Amino acid sequence: MIGKLMKYDLKKMFRILVYIYVCAISLAGITRLINIGKDIQILEIIGYIFAGCTYSAIGSVLINTFVQILRVFIGDFYKDESYLTHTLPVEKSKLLISKYLSSLIVIVCSVLVSFLSLFVVLYSKELFEGIRALLEVSVAGFNMSIAGFLTLLIFIVFEQICGMISMAFASIIIGCRENSRRILKGLLTFIAFYMISMMFTFVILAIVFAISGNIGEFFASSLSQGSFITILILGLVLYFVYAVGFFLISYKLFKKGVNVD
Amino acid sequence: MVLEVKDLKKSFEEKCVIDGVSFKIQKGKIVGLLGKNGSGKTTILKMINDLLTIDSGEILVCGETIGVKTKAMISYLPERTYLDNTKTISQVFDFFQDFYADFDRCKAEQLLKELDLDINARLAKMSKGMKEKVQIVLVMSRNAKLYILDEPLGGVDPSTRDHIMKTILSNFSDDASMLITTHLIADVEKILDEVIIIDKSKIVLSGNADELRKKEKKSIDEIFRRIVK
Numbered sequence: 001m002i003g004k005l006m007k008y009d010l011k012k013m014f015r016i017l018v019y020i021y022v023c024a025i026s027l028a029g030i031t032r033l034i035n036i037g038k039d040i041q042i043l044e045i046i047g048y049i050f051a052g053c054t055y056s057a058i059g060s061v062l063i064n065t066f067v068q069i070l071r072v073f074i075g076d077f078y079k080d081e082s083y084l085t086h087t088l089p090v091e092k093s094k095l096l097i098s099k100y101l102s103s104l105i106v107i108v109c110s111v112l113v114s115f116l117s118l119f120v121v122l123y124s125k126e127l128f129e130g131i132r133a134l135l136e137v138s139v140a141g142f143n144m145s146i147a148g149f150l151t152l153l154i155f156i157v158f159e160q161i162c163g164m165i166s167m168a169f170a171s172i173i174i175g176c177r178e179n180s181r182r183i184l185k186g187l188l189t190f191i192a193f194y195m196i197s198m199m200f201t202f203v204i205l206a207i208v209f210a211i212s213g214n215i216g217e218f219f220a221s222s223l224s225q226g227s228f229i230t231i232l233i234l235g236l237v238l239y240f241v242y243a244v245g246f247f248l249i250s251y252k253l254f255k256k257g258v259n260v261d
Numbered sequence: 262m263v264l265e266v267k268d269l270k271k272s273f274e275e276k277c278v279i280d281g282v283s284f285k286i287q288k289g290k291i292v293g294l295l296g297k298n299g300s301g302k303t304t305i306l307k308m309i310n311d312l313l314t315i316d317s318g319e320i321l322v323c324g325e326t327i328g329v330k331t332k333a334m335i336s337y338l339p340e341r342t343y344l345d346n347t348k349t350i351s352q353v354f355d356f357f358q359d360f361y362a363d364f365d366r367c368k369a370e371q372l373l374k375e376l377d378l379d380i381n382a383r384l385a386k387m388s389k390g391m392k393e394k395v396q397i398v399l400v401m402s403r404n405a406k407l408y409i410l411d412e413p414l415g416g417v418d419p420s421t422r423d424h425i426m427k428t429i430l431s432n433f434s435d436d437a438s439m440l441i442t443t444h445l446i447a448d449v450e451k452i453l454d455e456v457i458i459i460d461k462s463k464i465v466l467s468g469n470a471d472e473l474r475k476k477e478k479k480s481i482d483e484i485f486r487r488i489v490k
Binding site for chain 2: 004008012081082089091
């Protein structure tokens with residue numbers, strides 16, 4: 001059943017995004033082609049214009065990704081289409097999980113399209129070697145390979161995205177339990193959740209540094225190898241806790257029932 | 262008993278909109294839930310369909326509390342258009358086929374022809390009346406145990422009303438029951454077996470439609486006008 005729900009959720013979310021993806025990649029390709037002849041002054045100017053358009057399109061991909069996710073979530077659960085969604089013979093948990101998984105897929109696709117567009121516009125051997133050198137310097141003191149470091153970083157970012165989706169969904173569900181100004185209350189709830197989670201992260205980090213006797217490093221500008229690894233592991237644990245915790249809040253409240261307009 | 266509503270209560274910000282409503286619907290009956298605009302008819306239907314939470318009381322559909330099982334048994338027509346405008350009718354049929362085991366696609370296509378609608382037409386290009394016809398087709402093409410129709414005749418012209426009434430009646434099986442709300446009582450009263458009149462959040466009159474007519478020597482429409490002023 002989740003597969004069927006996801007099929008329809010993904011169709012709705014991708015309906016507009018697909019055009020923006022095509023636009024971003026096309027602009028990136030055109031920019032790349034123009035840059036081949038950048039020795040000619042007029043082509044160099046046109047190249048700059050197209051590069052600007054490409055970066056705008058990439059920005060649009062990222063902004064629209066979140067807009068589409070929220071539009072589909074609010075539309076399906078609290079607007080006119082909710083009359084169909086909530087009367088489907090499907091458990092509420094499955095409705096929520098479908099939205100969650102579809103949102104993750106859409107975000108991953110949007111990030112990949114953004115990186116692909118940037119790669120098409122910016123790739124050069126020199127740039128690639130420059131990034132590699134920078135990464136080697138960054139991980140040199142931490143006894144890690146570049147691949148390991150990147151994998152860990154991607155995993156933490158992915159967990160952070162999961163946490164943000166859970167937080168956003170929980171905020172909307174809480175906001176929509178009210179009878180008026182639902183979206184505004186949802187937004188205020190999201191800001192409150194975000195601030196609380198950031199403060200909690202800060203406090204936990206301070207406690208861990210204090211226990212390990214490195215509280216001085218907590219306020220310093222550079223980190224030792226041990227402290228850096230501690231922060232990464234803490235990030236992994238805390239973002240996992242946020243993702244699961246906020247999902248459970250969403251699920252518990254959603255299961256209690258909704259009050260659609 | 263197909264539907265049992267027991268001492269149902271609902272408030273919005275301390276304003277009581279449903280105050281201790283109780284009624285039952287037996288198998289094979291068509292029941293009219295009648296009331297003025299804002300009397301609480303739609304609120305009751307939304308609670309039966311899990312679109313509103315219940316403050317207190319109980320709703321049972323074929324003995325089951327509201328949940329996945331009851332949703333599979335109820336075919337609900339809300340008062341508003343809930344369809345995704347970007348879809349064609351055919352795509353909406355696919356959606357219903359995916360989620361409702363009792364959806365009869367052949368019947369839906371047949372009904373669509375009778376109502377002169379094109380299966381490949383996009384909802385965005387349809388008028389409100391046409392969309393209401395599509396929703397009626399979707400609801401009546403399910404072999405449900407309980408049909409709940411909220412203002413099925415609201416906002417459509419008299420000719421379309423006749424089409425809709427004909428579609429509802431010709432596709433209603435004796436094994437099923439129907440709860441229908443409307444304030445256009447004259448248009449539906451001839452099909453009603455029982456009536457429930459609701460006013461100011463409470464049931465003010467209920468009973469067998471024929472018996473009420475006989476007792477009061479008036480039509481249901483006239484009885485309604487006398488009670489609800």
